[in-house]
Amino acid sequence: MSTSRLETFADGVFAIAATLLILDVRTVGPDLGQSLLHIWPSYVGYAVSFFTIGIMWVNHHTVFEQIDRVDRRFLFINVGLLMCIAFVPFPTRLVALHIRDEGAKAATLAYGLTLTITAVFFSLLWFVGALRGGLIKSDADPRTVSGLSRTYWPGIVLYLAATLVALVSPGASAIMYAAIGLFYVLESSIFGRNV
Amino acid sequence: MSTSRLETFADGVFAIAATLLILDVRTVGPDLGQSLLHIWPSYVGYAVSFFTIGIMWVNHHTVFEQIDRVDRRFLFINVGLLMCIAFVPFPTRLVALHIRDEGAKAATLAYGLTLTITAVFFSLLWFVGALRGGLIKSDADPRTVSGLSRTYWPGIVLYLAATLVALVSPGASAIMYAAIGLFYVLESSIFGRNV
Amino acid sequence: MSTSRLETFADGVFAIAATLLILDVRTVGPDLGQSLLHIWPSYVGYAVSFFTIGIMWVNHHTVFEQIDRVDRRFLFINVGLLMCIAFVPFPTRLVALHIRDEGAKAATLAYGLTLTITAVFFSLLWFVGALRGGLIKSDADPRTVSGLSRTYWPGIVLYLAATLVALVSPGASAIMYAAIGLFYVLESSIFGRNV
Amino acid sequence: MSTSRLETFADGVFAIAATLLILDVRTVGPDLGQSLLHIWPSYVGYAVSFFTIGIMWVNHHTVFEQIDRVDRRFLFINVGLLMCIAFVPFPTRLVALHIRDEGAKAATLAYGLTLTITAVFFSLLWFVGALRGGLIKSDADPRTVSGLSRTYWPGIVLYLAATLVALVSPGASAIMYAAIGLFYVLESSIFGRNV
Secondary structure (H helix, E strand, C coil): CCHHHHHHHHHHHHHHHHHHHHHHCCCCCCCHHHHHHHCHHHHHHHHHHHHHHHHHHHHHHHHHHCECCCCHHHHHHHHHHHHHHHHCHHHHHHHHHHCCCCCHHHHHHHHHHHHHHHHHHHHHHHHHHHHHCCCECCCCCHHHHHHHHHHHHHHHHHHHHHHHHHHHCHHHHHHHHHHHHHHHHHHHHHCCCCC | CCHHHHHHHHHHHHHHHHHHHHHHCCCCCCCHHHHHHHCHHHHHHHHHHHHHHHHHHHHHHHHHHCECCCCHHHHHHHHHHHHHHHHCHHHHHHHHHHCCCCCHHHHHHHHHHHHHHHHHHHHHHHHHHHHHCCCECCCCCHHHHHHHHHHHHHHHHHHHHHHHHHHHCHHHHHHHHHHHHHHHHHHHHHCCCCC | CCHHHHHHHHHHHHHHHHHHHHHHCCCCCCCHHHHHHHCHHHHHHHHHHHHHHHHHHHHHHHHHHCECCCCHHHHHHHHHHHHHHHHCHHHHHHHHHHCCCCCHHHHHHHHHHHHHHHHHHHHHHHHHHHHHCCCECCCCCHHHHHHHHHHHHHHHHHHHHHHHHHHHCHHHHHHHHHHHHHHHHHHHHHCCCCC | CCHHHHHHHHHHHHHHHHHHHHHHCCCCCCCHHHHHHHCHHHHHHHHHHHHHHHHHHHHHHHHHHCECCCCHHHHHHHHHHHHHHHHCHHHHHHHHHHCCCCCHHHHHHHHHHHHHHHHHHHHHHHHHHHHHCCCECCCCCHHHHHHHHHHHHHHHHHHHHHHHHHHHCHHHHHHHHHHHHHHHHHHHHHCCCCC
16 A cells, blocks of 8 residues: 555544644633633643644654555554544643643643553554564665654653653643653754754 | 545545544543543543544555546445444444443444444445446456455444344443454455455 | 645535534433434434535536636635535534424524525536636536536525425425435436536 | 645645534524524624635645745744634634623634734744745746735734724624635735736
């Protein structure tokens, strides 16, 4: 199977998961002005998750640019990865609604676990699906290939660390989720990849 | 009409149906941590239906790779098939919400009927739309064509059997729906198809 | 502007509008089995609207196959048409919920008006956008072009008639909406078009 | 990275954001006929936001037709822009629900701020991402390039003005939002751009 059809389906899931995030931005209470200020965590959650999905979409394409065909194993790891990405709106809603009440720990744990498992599936897609599966193009840029290999472990470690922080301080872990997103916006220079 | 536009529309429906599944994962009750554990059937239902839609998407593409044009009959069988796939989030929600109460039988029956009818439409698309319609490419791989022909009857039989089991044991039928998904992830070797 | 990008956007709107229909299939009441039988108008509404959107998508492509470029006027008529198609889930929900209560007349009127206006926009796209705009390909099949021209007026007339019937008998108009969909599935032979 | 994949993702977000608008058109109250008339601001809000998103989609493509590659900076400005566009259904719902009650000022302010920030991101995409980033095609039409440059400042100014008007007269600002949309449907002749 060629990669292009797979990308259309994946692009759809990324775009829909990101756009569905807005359905969970909702006001409550009688005074609209006050309510719009009160729900600021919904805006922050929307922005952080939208950008995180956007970054993962960019990363997903970088993976697909290094390969020229897919096999069945790669295909199903990819479905697993998309299943994680489409799940993101759920813990985003939890964090936005509960970051200021006693549900904060459960909400930030759920967010962190989702992103950690997503990072694990990204590693599986790259190390097991693409590299071990022998799908890398013969003319792939070695700098990008080794750059991608260096990208995935930190992702798992960072999200796992932030998830563990949620056990102690949900607020701190929420800040870490935003910071990890920012880190990946800037990371290409750190890991020496182009694009 | 060429097949490529049809695939864009179909890819959209598959991707949206899979991604909409997350809208039905919802917590209830005051204690968020407890609620997140309590709704585990929602996670299982989400995963099983996401993977089932993913498998059907892979299968749909394998069909489209064997044909090089579509006629009006194929087109409308395809719309019927997509109508079934877009319906999947509804019985998924029912099973997730009711598998532990007295609605379990009705919910697992609804799930099974939806998937059985979907399997029938897949057979119609292949046997009536593609084969009888004479749409198969002249250079299609005969091994894949005959492999596809052997794939569809077991699908109908398996889903129908699991649906009938729902009359006796809803829990057992729910496990069968998950097992059928797993079977189709692994089936390519069983039916001797490549991809 | 080339037509291909416009088709990607349009395909997205068609696919999403059709798939969102499932969000309005919802059970009510404590007994799930009874509720699943009770909401049969939701299934019929889902199927009729899904097929109607599917037919309009096929028709939309037939229009796009006759043209090789678009201008600004065509572009905005097309946005108006997509606005109508994305509106369809709303009156579909109304008919499904109210066909058996005193809201039936209002619901079937809303459904009919939506489809009538959609049919008017289809005519505008074809007669004003494509034909008067001079966008038809030099090598377009004259039989398909004249077949399309004969398709649109009956659509407006049929939907307008069914809308007027809603004033007297909502049930009869609902049956007419389903029949018009069926008519357009079969119409290619009637109007002598291929595809 | 080539521009085509980016456009698929962007087209998805535009199409989904526009189509999700219908989820917020909802009737309230027991009398369906009366309710359908009462919620007229929902129809106007739906139409204005659908057309505004449609116009921005056309504009987005005009930008993409002038460039032949993207860099990381362009990529993330683009994610920011899509984040704004996917946000539009939220203030649209607020205006539709509250334009006739004491929440009108907060609702129209929220709508105006969203569109103003979106206009700022469009300027960033063009002036910083495309022009300063040196991504413009060598064979781009200079008339279209300079026409685009003249388009963005008025957009920011117009939306900011309408937002400020919301502080005094929410109704007047709502009319201005519709008028700005209409202005951009007609603007190509004003700014001397083709398409």
